[in-house]
Amino acid sequence: MKNRIRVFRAERGWSQAELADRLGVSRQTVNAIENQRYDPSLPLAFEIERVFGRPLQEIFQYEPPAARP
Protein backbone atom coordinates (compact mmCIF):
# COMPACT_ATOMS: atom_id res chain seq x y z
CA MET A 1 0.00 0.00 0.00
CA LYS A 2 1.40 3.35 -1.05
CA ASN A 3 1.38 6.21 1.40
CA ARG A 4 2.42 9.86 1.69
CA ILE A 5 3.50 9.78 5.30
CA ARG A 6 7.05 10.91 4.48
CA VAL A 7 5.66 13.92 2.58
CA PHE A 8 3.27 14.97 5.36
CA ARG A 9 5.97 14.42 7.96
CA ALA A 10 8.44 16.55 6.01
CA GLU A 11 5.83 19.32 5.66
CA ARG A 12 5.63 19.49 9.44
CA GLY A 13 9.37 19.21 9.93
CA TRP A 14 9.03 16.11 12.10
CA SER A 15 11.64 13.38 12.34
CA GLN A 16 10.60 9.74 12.29
CA ALA A 17 11.21 9.61 16.03
CA GLU A 18 8.91 12.60 16.64
CA LEU A 19 6.14 11.06 14.57
CA ALA A 20 6.65 7.74 16.33
CA ASP A 21 6.24 9.49 19.71
CA ARG A 22 3.01 11.14 18.56
CA LEU A 23 1.68 7.81 17.33
CA GLY A 24 2.85 5.80 20.32
CA VAL A 25 4.87 3.35 18.22
CA SER A 26 8.58 2.71 17.65
CA ARG A 27 10.64 4.55 15.06
CA GLN A 28 11.21 1.23 13.31
CA THR A 29 7.47 0.96 12.76
CA VAL A 30 7.26 4.44 11.23
CA ASN A 31 10.25 3.65 9.02
CA ALA A 32 8.76 0.35 7.85
CA ILE A 33 5.41 2.01 7.01
CA GLU A 34 7.08 4.86 5.11
CA ASN A 35 9.11 2.39 3.08
CA GLN A 36 6.00 0.32 2.34
CA ARG A 37 7.41 -2.74 4.05
CA TYR A 38 4.63 -2.85 6.60
CA ASP A 39 0.93 -1.98 6.41
CA PRO A 40 -0.35 -0.49 9.68
CA SER A 41 -3.33 -1.87 11.54
CA LEU A 42 -6.64 -0.02 11.18
CA PRO A 43 -6.37 1.66 14.63
CA LEU A 44 -2.86 2.89 13.80
CA ALA A 45 -4.00 4.11 10.37
CA PHE A 46 -6.75 6.17 12.04
CA GLU A 47 -4.22 7.48 14.55
CA ILE A 48 -2.02 8.59 11.63
CA GLU A 49 -5.06 10.31 10.11
CA ARG A 50 -5.69 12.10 13.42
CA VAL A 51 -2.07 13.18 13.86
CA PHE A 52 -1.80 14.61 10.34
CA GLY A 53 -5.35 15.98 10.24
CA ARG A 54 -5.79 14.59 6.74
CA PRO A 55 -8.34 12.05 5.50
CA LEU A 56 -7.16 8.47 5.26
CA GLN A 57 -7.56 8.40 1.47
CA GLU A 58 -5.05 11.25 1.16
CA ILE A 59 -2.49 9.43 3.25
CA PHE A 60 -2.87 5.85 1.97
CA GLN A 61 -3.50 4.66 -1.58
CA TYR A 62 -4.55 1.05 -1.90
CA GLU A 63 -3.11 -0.84 -4.84
CA PRO A 64 -5.01 -4.03 -5.60
CA PRO A 65 -2.78 -7.00 -6.34
CA ALA A 66 -2.17 -7.60 -10.03
CA ALA A 67 -4.68 -10.00 -11.57
CA ARG A 68 -3.26 -13.51 -11.82
CA PRO A 69 -3.07 -15.05 -15.29
Add this chain to the structure above:
Amino acid sequence: MAGRPGQTDDQERLHAEESDWPYASLLIFGFFGTGTPQGKRLAWRTTALMAVFAVSAVGLSDGFRRPFPDVLWLLGLPGSAVGVGWAYGTYLGSLDELSRAIQLRAFAFAYGAAMALVATSVTIVLAAGLRVAPMSLLALPVLAEACRGLALVYLARQYR
Protein backbone atom coordinates in the same frame (compact mmCIF):
# COMPACT_ATOMS: atom_id res chain seq x y z
CA MET B 1 22.14 16.20 15.10
CA ALA B 2 25.87 16.09 14.45
CA GLY B 3 26.88 14.13 11.39
CA ARG B 4 29.59 11.53 11.22
CA PRO B 5 33.00 12.66 9.97
CA GLY B 6 33.22 12.53 6.18
CA GLN B 7 29.48 12.09 5.69
CA THR B 8 27.67 14.05 3.02
CA ASP B 9 24.28 15.59 3.79
CA ASP B 10 22.59 12.87 1.75
CA GLN B 11 24.41 10.10 3.64
CA GLU B 12 23.51 11.77 6.91
CA ARG B 13 19.85 11.98 5.92
CA LEU B 14 19.81 8.37 4.77
CA HIS B 15 21.41 7.26 8.03
CA ALA B 16 18.75 9.16 9.99
CA GLU B 17 16.02 7.38 7.99
CA GLU B 18 17.53 3.93 8.42
CA SER B 19 15.91 1.62 10.87
CA ASP B 20 18.45 0.07 13.22
CA TRP B 21 16.73 -2.74 15.07
CA PRO B 22 17.90 -3.26 18.63
CA TYR B 23 18.59 -6.96 18.13
CA ALA B 24 19.91 -7.36 21.64
CA SER B 25 16.64 -6.14 23.08
CA LEU B 26 14.67 -8.49 20.85
CA LEU B 27 16.42 -11.60 22.09
CA ILE B 28 14.99 -12.73 25.37
CA PHE B 29 15.34 -15.63 27.81
CA GLY B 30 17.56 -14.31 30.46
CA PHE B 31 20.64 -14.09 28.26
CA PHE B 32 19.62 -10.99 26.32
CA GLY B 33 16.74 -8.57 26.45
CA THR B 34 18.16 -6.01 28.80
CA GLY B 35 17.84 -3.20 26.26
CA THR B 36 14.30 -2.19 27.17
CA PRO B 37 12.37 -2.11 30.47
CA GLN B 38 9.85 -4.62 29.05
CA GLY B 39 12.68 -6.92 27.99
CA LYS B 40 14.30 -6.67 31.42
CA ARG B 41 11.02 -7.55 33.09
CA LEU B 42 10.50 -10.54 30.81
CA ALA B 43 14.07 -11.79 31.27
CA TRP B 44 13.75 -11.52 35.06
CA ARG B 45 10.36 -13.20 35.18
CA THR B 46 11.23 -16.07 32.83
CA THR B 47 14.51 -16.73 34.66
CA ALA B 48 12.73 -16.79 38.04
CA LEU B 49 9.96 -19.03 36.73
CA MET B 50 12.43 -21.44 35.13
CA ALA B 51 14.19 -21.63 38.50
CA VAL B 52 10.84 -22.52 40.12
CA PHE B 53 10.34 -25.18 37.43
CA ALA B 54 13.82 -26.64 37.97
CA VAL B 55 13.47 -26.71 41.77
CA SER B 56 10.03 -28.33 41.47
CA ALA B 57 11.36 -30.96 39.05
CA VAL B 58 14.25 -31.81 41.36
CA GLY B 59 11.91 -31.77 44.36
CA LEU B 60 9.68 -34.36 42.72
CA SER B 61 12.51 -36.58 41.57
CA ASP B 62 14.64 -36.92 44.72
CA GLY B 63 14.72 -36.68 48.44
CA PHE B 64 14.73 -33.04 49.26
CA ARG B 65 10.95 -32.95 49.07
CA ARG B 66 10.75 -34.12 52.66
CA PRO B 67 10.41 -30.69 54.27
CA PHE B 68 7.54 -29.76 51.94
CA PRO B 69 4.42 -31.63 50.86
CA ASP B 70 4.54 -33.22 47.38
CA VAL B 71 1.62 -31.12 46.24
CA LEU B 72 3.85 -28.05 46.40
CA TRP B 73 6.23 -29.53 43.81
CA LEU B 74 3.30 -30.75 41.74
CA LEU B 75 1.89 -27.23 41.65
CA GLY B 76 5.28 -25.76 40.83
CA LEU B 77 5.57 -27.46 37.42
CA PRO B 78 2.31 -26.32 35.79
CA GLY B 79 2.39 -23.10 37.80
CA SER B 80 5.74 -22.05 36.34
CA ALA B 81 4.59 -22.99 32.83
CA VAL B 82 1.46 -20.85 33.22
CA GLY B 83 3.64 -18.10 34.65
CA VAL B 84 5.99 -18.15 31.64
CA GLY B 85 2.95 -17.94 29.35
CA TRP B 86 1.65 -14.98 31.32
CA ALA B 87 5.08 -13.26 31.25
CA TYR B 88 5.33 -13.60 27.47
CA GLY B 89 1.71 -12.48 27.02
CA THR B 90 2.35 -9.38 29.12
CA TYR B 91 5.55 -8.71 27.19
CA LEU B 92 3.86 -9.01 23.80
CA GLY B 93 1.04 -6.76 24.99
CA SER B 94 3.56 -4.05 25.85
CA LEU B 95 5.15 -3.99 22.37
CA ASP B 96 4.10 -1.83 19.45
CA GLU B 97 2.38 -3.60 16.59
CA LEU B 98 5.34 -4.20 14.27
CA SER B 99 7.58 -5.49 17.08
CA ARG B 100 4.73 -7.74 18.20
CA ALA B 101 4.22 -9.07 14.67
CA ILE B 102 7.94 -9.86 14.38
CA GLN B 103 7.99 -11.58 17.78
CA LEU B 104 4.93 -13.68 16.94
CA ARG B 105 6.39 -14.82 13.63
CA ALA B 106 9.62 -15.71 15.40
CA PHE B 107 7.67 -17.68 18.03
CA ALA B 108 5.91 -19.56 15.25
CA PHE B 109 9.26 -20.39 13.64
CA ALA B 110 10.77 -21.44 16.98
CA TYR B 111 7.75 -23.63 17.75
CA GLY B 112 8.10 -25.40 14.41
CA ALA B 113 11.85 -25.76 14.90
CA ALA B 114 11.36 -27.13 18.43
CA MET B 115 8.85 -29.71 17.18
CA ALA B 116 11.28 -30.79 14.46
CA LEU B 117 14.13 -30.99 16.98
CA VAL B 118 12.09 -33.09 19.40
CA ALA B 119 10.91 -35.44 16.65
CA THR B 120 14.45 -35.82 15.29
CA SER B 121 15.95 -36.35 18.75
CA VAL B 122 13.35 -38.95 19.74
CA THR B 123 13.82 -40.78 16.43
CA ILE B 124 17.60 -40.88 16.85
CA VAL B 125 17.35 -42.00 20.49
CA LEU B 126 14.87 -44.78 19.66
CA ALA B 127 16.64 -45.91 16.47
CA ALA B 128 20.07 -46.04 18.05
CA GLY B 129 18.82 -47.44 21.34
CA LEU B 130 20.61 -44.71 23.24
CA ARG B 131 20.20 -44.17 26.95
CA VAL B 132 19.62 -40.45 27.39
CA ALA B 133 19.57 -38.68 30.72
CA PRO B 134 16.28 -36.78 31.15
CA MET B 135 18.19 -33.63 32.04
CA SER B 136 19.66 -33.51 28.53
CA LEU B 137 16.14 -32.72 27.28
CA LEU B 138 16.63 -29.30 28.84
CA ALA B 139 18.87 -28.54 25.86
CA LEU B 140 15.79 -28.49 23.62
CA PRO B 141 14.28 -25.24 24.92
CA VAL B 142 17.70 -23.62 24.68
CA LEU B 143 17.99 -24.75 21.04
CA ALA B 144 14.44 -23.55 20.35
CA GLU B 145 15.33 -20.20 21.88
CA ALA B 146 18.41 -19.97 19.68
CA CYS B 147 16.16 -20.67 16.66
CA ARG B 148 13.85 -17.86 17.80
CA GLY B 149 16.81 -15.51 18.09
CA LEU B 150 17.92 -16.29 14.54
CA ALA B 151 14.36 -15.84 13.27
CA LEU B 152 14.09 -12.48 15.03
CA VAL B 153 17.26 -11.18 13.43
CA TYR B 154 16.17 -12.41 10.00
CA LEU B 155 12.63 -11.03 10.32
CA ALA B 156 13.68 -7.69 11.79
CA ARG B 157 16.09 -7.17 8.89
CA GLN B 158 13.12 -7.36 6.51
CA TYR B 159 11.76 -4.15 8.02
CA ARG B 160 14.94 -2.08 7.97
